[in-house]
Amino acid sequence: MKNIIKYIGISAFALMLNSCDSYLDRQPDDALTIEMIFQKRATTQQYLFNVYSYMIDESHTAKNTPWLGASDEACITYLQRGYCYMNNGSWSPDSPPYQAFWKSYYQGIREANFFMQNVDKCPEINFEEKLQWKTEARFLRAYYYAMMMRMYGPVILLGDEVADITSADLDLGKERSTWEECMDYICKEFDEVAEILPEKQETNWYGKPTIGAALALKARMLLYSARKLYNSDDSFYKNIVSTEGKHLFPQAYNAKKWEWAAEANKAVIDLGIYDLYKEYTNGNLDPYKSYAGIYLSLWNNEVIFGRALNAKEWRYVTTPRGIGDLSYGGVAATQKMVDAYAMDNGRYPIIGYTDNGANPVFDPEANYTEGKFQNVKNPADGITYSNTNTMYMNREPRFYVSVCWSGEKWKAGSKTIDVEFYYGGNSGPGSSHNYSKTGYLISKMSDHSLNHANKEYGRFSWPICRLGEIYLNYAEALNECDPGNADILKYINLIRERAGVPNLEEVYPEEVKDQDKMRELIRHERQVELAFEGYRFFDTRTWRIAEETERGPVYGMNVMTTDHKPGGAFWQRTIAEKRIFNKKHYLFPISQEALDRNKKITQNYLW
Structure with a gap:
C-alpha cells in the first residue's frame, strides 16, 4: 500500500488521503x-x-x-x-x-x-x-x-x-x-x-x-428550522411537491420550533463543559486578547467542534500586499460590516441607510462621526494615528481586532507597513489584481507576531461550533418563544462583557423590553460577534432577509482614486460591487x- 497516511494528524485535522493506489x-x-x-x-x-x-x-x-x-x-x-x-x-x-x-x-x-x-x-x-x-x-x-x-x-x-x-x-x-x-x-x-x-x-x-x-x-x-425560511405561513416553498406527492417544505408556522431550538441550545450550555475564552492583563479582563484568542489559542475551551489549521491560506488572502510575497490581500470587509461594530459606549452607530445604501443614518446618541480627520488611537496596538477618519475612533474592541483600514499599521513579525489601499498604494489597485475592493481587510484570526512572507504561517482554530454561537442561538430562540425571559439578556451580556462593551439594557433600556427591537439587537450582536466565520451567509437566508441584505450595491472606500489626503476622494463611500439576489437564490x-x-x-x- 503506497502513500496511505499513517496517522490522523488530528491537531490540524487535515484528514485527506493522498493515495492513488491504496x-x-x-x-x-x-x-x-x-x-x-x-x-x-x-x-x-x-x-x-x-x-x-x-x-x-x-x-x-x-x-x-x-x-x-x-x-x-x-x-x-x-x-x-x-x-x-x-x-x-x-x-x-x-x-x-x-x-x-x-x-x-x-x-x-x-x-x-x-x-x-x-x-x-x-x-x-x-x-x-x-x-x-x-x-x-x-x-x-x-x-x-x-x-x-x-x-x-x-x-x-x-x-x-x-x-x-x-x-x-x-x-x-x-x-x-x-x-x-x-x-x-x-x-x-x-x-x-x-x-x-x-x-x-x-x-x-x-x-x-x-x-x-x-x-x-x-x-x-433546530434554530435554522425555526426561522422564517422553514417556518412561515407565507412561505414561497408551499407549492413544491415531490414526485411522491409530498410537500418538501413545511406548510405552516409552528411556534413550538422556537421552544425546541431554545431547549437544544440550553442543553449544550448545561453540559458545563465549555466557557467563553478570556485573557487578563494586570488582573483585568482584556477584551482585545480575549476576542483574538478564540482563534489564536488552539483548542481553547470555547471551541466545541473545530479544526486547528495551518493559517497559510487564510494569511495569503487577508494580508495586505505591501507585506511582501504571498500577500494577496483580496478578502475585504464591506463598509456595511465596518458600520455594524458598536461604539465603545455600546451603541451601534448606524441605524439605517438612504439612497439605496449610499448614505448612512447616524444614531445621535452613539457619539459617532465620519469624514472628519484627527488623531485616532487604536487601543488594540496602542498607536495613535494622525489625520485619520473619525469613523474609526472610539469603536468597540472587536472592531480593532477584526478590521484593517487604510493608513493603519499592519504588523507581520518583524515587518510593519503603513497600509495603503488607494490606487497605486502598496496594497491598492494599479500594479496588481491583488487588492481590497473596499479599502479594508480582515485582521481577525491573523497572528501578527508572525510574517508569513518568511513562511511563518502559524496555526489558528477554525471553530465549526463555539460557545459564543450557542449563547446567541439560545437568546434568539428564547426571544421568539419566551420574550422577556431573563436568560436573553444574561447570555447576550456575557458575549458583550467579553467584548468589553456595556450590558445591553444599560445602552438600550427601552428597546430590550420590546420583542421586535430585541430581535434586531440580537441579530446585530450576532453579526458582529460571529463576523467572518461563515455564519452570516446562512443567517440572512434562514431569516429570509437576504433580498434586502445581499441585493444591490456593496460599498467601501474609493480605492480607485489616488487622492487619499484627509478629506480626499478615497474617503467617500463608493460602490465596490453590485449584486443580484432573487427569491430562488435562498x-x-x-x-x-x-x-x-x-x-x-x-x-x-x-x-
Missing part, C-alpha cells in the same frame, strides 16, 4: 480488498480517516466556499470564482457553483455507511473501540447531511444503504425527503451518538467529535446533470 481506492464490492482492509487495525482505522476526509475546509474562504464572498460582510477581489457568479446572478442548474459539495458529502455518507457495516469484521479491535469508531462515522454521516441541508434544504436520505461507488449521482434514484423528515433524522442521529461520544477527546485526538459537537450541531439546525439548485440522471428529484423553487 486499498481505499478500490471498489467496496471487491471481497479480497474488504477482507484485507478490515483484517488489520491499522487499515481499518485508515478507512475511518477516509470518512473524515470529506469534511470541507471552510477556512479557505476565497477558494472553497462562498460563505464570505457571497455575504454582505465581505467582498472578495478574485474573479471567476463561484461567489462571483452567485453575486451577479449568472448561476443556474446548468452551471451551479459548489455543486461538488453535493457529490463530496454523499461520498462521505457512503463511506460512513460502508465503514459501519464492515468495522465489526476486524479481529484486532475490541468491542468498545469498534463502538467508538462506528459512532464517529455515524456522527460524520449526520454532519454531512446537515452541511447539505443548509445549502439545498431537503436532501435525499439514504439511511444505512451503501450507494454504488460506480454510480455518478450516488442517490440510487431516490426522491428528496421532506425538510421535516430530514430534521427528524439528523436530530435523532445526533442525540443517539451524543449518548456514546466522550465529553472530551484525548489531546492526540482533539478535533474528533464529542457530546458537545453532536448537541451543538443539532441545536444549530437555496442552491440541484444540478441539471443530477436531474437528468434521476427523474425523481424535485428541483428547488424557481430554478
Whole structure:
C-alpha cells in the first residue's frame, strides 16, 4: 500500500488521503480488498480517516466556499470564482457553483455507511473501540447531511444503504425527503451518538467529535428550522411537491420550533463543559486578547467542534500586499460590516441607510462621526494615528481586532507597513489584481507576531461550533418563544462583557423590553460577534432577509482614486460591487446533470 497516511494528524485535522493506489481506492464490492482492509487495525482505522476526509475546509474562504464572498460582510477581489457568479446572478442548474459539495458529502455518507457495516469484521479491535469508531462515522454521516441541508434544504436520505461507488449521482434514484423528515433524522442521529461520544477527546485526538459537537450541531439546525425560511405561513416553498406527492417544505408556522431550538441550545450550555475564552492583563479582563484568542489559542475551551489549521491560506488572502510575497490581500470587509461594530459606549452607530445604501443614518446618541480627520488611537496596538477618519475612533474592541483600514499599521513579525489601499498604494489597485475592493481587510484570526512572507504561517482554530454561537442561538430562540425571559439578556451580556462593551439594557433600556427591537439587537450582536466565520451567509437566508441584505450595491472606500489626503476622494463611500439576489437564490439548485440522471428529484423553487 503506497502513500496511505499513517496517522490522523488530528491537531490540524487535515484528514485527506493522498493515495492513488491504496486499498481505499478500490471498489467496496471487491471481497479480497474488504477482507484485507478490515483484517488489520491499522487499515481499518485508515478507512475511518477516509470518512473524515470529506469534511470541507471552510477556512479557505476565497477558494472553497462562498460563505464570505457571497455575504454582505465581505467582498472578495478574485474573479471567476463561484461567489462571483452567485453575486451577479449568472448561476443556474446548468452551471451551479459548489455543486461538488453535493457529490463530496454523499461520498462521505457512503463511506460512513460502508465503514459501519464492515468495522465489526476486524479481529484486532475490541468491542468498545469498534463502538467508538462506528459512532464517529455515524456522527460524520449526520454532519454531512446537515452541511447539505443548509445549502439545498431537503436532501435525499439514504439511511444505512451503501450507494454504488460506480454510480455518478450516488442517490440510487431516490426522491428528496421532506425538510421535516430530514430534521427528524439528523436530530435523532445526533442525540443517539451524543449518548456514546466522550465529553472530551484525548489531546492526540482533539478535533474528533464529542457530546458537545453532536448537541451543538443539532441545536444549530433546530434554530435554522425555526426561522422564517422553514417556518412561515407565507412561505414561497408551499407549492413544491415531490414526485411522491409530498410537500418538501413545511406548510405552516409552528411556534413550538422556537421552544425546541431554545431547549437544544440550553442543553449544550448545561453540559458545563465549555466557557467563553478570556485573557487578563494586570488582573483585568482584556477584551482585545480575549476576542483574538478564540482563534489564536488552539483548542481553547470555547471551541466545541473545530479544526486547528495551518493559517497559510487564510494569511495569503487577508494580508495586505505591501507585506511582501504571498500577500494577496483580496478578502475585504464591506463598509456595511465596518458600520455594524458598536461604539465603545455600546451603541451601534448606524441605524439605517438612504439612497439605496449610499448614505448612512447616524444614531445621535452613539457619539459617532465620519469624514472628519484627527488623531485616532487604536487601543488594540496602542498607536495613535494622525489625520485619520473619525469613523474609526472610539469603536468597540472587536472592531480593532477584526478590521484593517487604510493608513493603519499592519504588523507581520518583524515587518510593519503603513497600509495603503488607494490606487497605486502598496496594497491598492494599479500594479496588481491583488487588492481590497473596499479599502479594508480582515485582521481577525491573523497572528501578527508572525510574517508569513518568511513562511511563518502559524496555526489558528477554525471553530465549526463555539460557545459564543450557542449563547446567541439560545437568546434568539428564547426571544421568539419566551420574550422577556431573563436568560436573553444574561447570555447576550456575557458575549458583550467579553467584548468589553456595556450590558445591553444599560445602552438600550427601552428597546430590550420590546420583542421586535430585541430581535434586531440580537441579530446585530450576532453579526458582529460571529463576523467572518461563515455564519452570516446562512443567517440572512434562514431569516429570509437576504433580498434586502445581499441585493444591490456593496460599498467601501474609493480605492480607485489616488487622492487619499484627509478629506480626499478615497474617503467617500463608493460602490465596490453590485449584486443580484432573487427569491430562488435562498437555496442552491440541484444540478441539471443530477436531474437528468434521476427523474425523481424535485428541483428547488424557481430554478
